[in-house]
Amino acid sequence: MELSKAIEQLTHLQKQMQVYKHAQGVLYYDGDTAAPEKSYVGRGETLSELSRLSYQLFANDQVGELLAFLRENSDKLTPLQAREVDQLSRDYKQLSAIPMEEDAAFAALQNEATAIWKKAKHENDYSAFGGYIIRIAETLRKFAGYYQPGAEPYGVWLDQYERGLTREQLDNFFARLREAIVPLLRRTQTEGKPIDITFLQQKWPVEKQRQLSDYLMSLIGIDHSRCTIGETEHPFTTNFNKDDVRITTHYFEKDFVSSMYSVIHEGGHALYELNTDDSLWNTCLAEGTSMGIHESQSRLFENNIGRSREFINLIFPKLLELFPEQLASVTAEQLYRAVNRAEPSLIRTEADELTYCLHIMVRYEMEKQLIAGKLSADELPALWNQLMKEYLGVTVLDDAHGILQDTHWSGGMMGYFPSYAIGSAYSAQIMAAMEKQLDVKGLIASGNFAPILSWLTEKIWRYGKEKDPAWLIENATGEPFNPQYYLDYLTRKFSDVYGLS
Ligand code: ZN
Numbered sequence: 001m002e003l004s005k006a007i008e009q010l011t012h013l014q015k016q017m018q019v020y021k022h023a024q025g026v027l028y029y030d031g032d033t034a035a036p037e038k039s040y041v042g043r044g045e046t047l048s049e050l051s052r053l054s055y056q057l058f059a060n061d062q063v064g065e066l067l068a069f070l071r072e073n074s075d076k077l078t079p080l081q082a083r084e085v086d087q088l089s090r091d092y093k094q095l096s097a098i099p100m101e102e103d104a105a106f107a108a109l110q111n112e113a114t115a116i117w118k119k120a121k122h123e124n125d126y127s128a129f130g131g132y133i134i135r136i137a138e139t140l141r142k143f144a145g146y147y148q149p150g151a152e153p154y155g156v157w158l159d160q161y162e163r164g165l166t167r168e169q170l171d172n173f174f175a176r177l178r179e180a181i182v183p184l185l186r187r188t189q190t191e192g193k194p195i196d197i198t199f200l201q202q203k204w205p206v207e208k209q210r211q212l213s214d215y216l217m218s219l220i221g222i223d224h225s226r227c228t229i230g231e232t233e234h235p236f237t238t239n240f241n242k243d244d245v246r247i248t249t250h251y252f253e254k255d256f257v258s259s260m261y262s263v264i265h266e267g268g269h270a271l272y273e274l275n276t277d278d279s280l281w282n283t284c285l286a287e288g289t290s291m292g293i294h295e296s297q298s299r300l301f302e303n304n305i306g307r308s309r310e311f312i313n314l315i316f317p318k319l320l321e322l323f324p325e326q327l328a329s330v331t332a333e334q335l336y337r338a339v340n341r342a343e344p345s346l347i348r349t350e351a352d353e354l355t356y357c358l359h360i361m362v363r364y365e366m367e368k369q370l371i372a373g374k375l376s377a378d379e380l381p382a383l384w385n386q387l388m389k390e391y392l393g394v395t396v397l398d399d400a401h402g403i404l405q406d407t408h409w410s411g412g413m414m415g416y417f418p419s420y421a422i423g424s425a426y427s428a429q430i431m432a433a434m435e436k437q438l439d440v441k442g443l444i445a446s447g448n449f450a451p452i453l454s455w456l457t458e459k460i461w462r463y464g465k466e467k468d469p470a471w472l473i474e475n476a477t478g479e480p481f482n483p484q485y486y487l488d489y490l491t492r493k494f495s496d497v498y499g500l501s
Helices: 003-033 037-058 061-072 081-098 101-124 128-148 151-162 167-190 207-221 256-274 291-305 310-321 332-338 357-369 377-392 418-437 442-443 450-459 462-467 469-477 484-497
Strands: 228-233 237-241 244-249
Touching: 003 037, 003 061, 003 081, 003 228, 003 237, 003 244, 037 081, 061 081, 081 128, 081 462, 101 128, 128 151, 128 357, 128 377, 151 167, 151 418, 167 357, 167 418, 207 228, 207 256, 207 310, 207 442, 228 256, 237 256, 244 256, 256 291, 256 450, 256 469, 291 418, 291 450, 291 469, 310 332, 310 442, 357 377, 418 442, 418 450, 418 469, 418 484, 442 450, 450 462, 450 469
Parallel strands: 228 244
Antiparallel strands: 237 244
């Protein structure tokens, strides 16, 4: 094989993969937002044919040979091409590691488990679902063995979602986090000035909330000609390429804060995708590098920026213009405190910034034991409830508000939850580094987000998948991942919000 021909094939392959990704992505997005109810059958057929075609395009011997040849000649490739080959080889190895019939069986198991989980949650009946969690954990343990024979299975899955992240790092991270958060939370409850949130429980017309979304997107620098907003049950971000990113939100008439922070959170995800470098266009590197880094960007905008006093002061005049009656007797300071209220609760997705990671720790502890095969289906609810009591001090009254609340396990994902917590910790470290070089607070106060966007583009966004998470953190902050920044941030922030001395 000639090298120039092989490089041509590499480019063409990625272009074709991009075509499938684009088509599949638009169909999924359409299905979630605009498609009529009965369209799912036809869409399902189209999607399964597309996924069969894209599988055939990639998982075949010619691609295997092409990648092997390019790996042998990696010294003659540009660094970008070498990374493309590295990334594709990793995907290729993974795809061919699992016997086809086991892969299909797992897809069927996930599908079935998701349907059973929905019913179980709806009917608050754990009994039918518990066995599926165990079967999924068993399959994941087996698959981990295919990916990396001999390695500790849970660690293999952590690495899948956050390349390079180890169980040791996480054990240490969560232990330190718990040591800091639990007493801090207790102090907010015993010594903190109470926070009034009753004014939030009014009617906030959805039409005005839509106007707020447009305003917020413009404010944080989202280009409306390359990113639009839709409405779905659960907010998310999807990207077809860097010039076509979609975010969604959910409007609640009795709670404008929920959608406001969904828009800022998803906006952070969108900004990352919108600002990958042009040189990555149509390659497998043209997207965010990992779940943890992605979540660090969304949470940086949602929490570090969006829940800061400067940001609330900045947007308060706009809020008064949109909701003059509802906010007539409310001050910006009251709103700042209300959006930062910390309160242990049962549901992860509704948790505040301070208690959120405690919810993740419950899942982390259980997942480790599940994948190690140490738990039976019958033991799970009681263990969940015990950990919730231990970490958050709350009593779980039923499984629908306990172990049945999340979709992840039924969808076959274990080792994924920690990246939410890691993302929050990354964002604190990134923010601290940015503050050394920019007057971030001053920029937020004056609504000048351009320098913040440039900094993040320069340090993180432009690289897409070209670099691993650990490299990006060190590049952006000058040091390896260090959880201390997050602990300091939480202590500072909640001492301020609650007036702790
Ligand atoms: Zn997110």
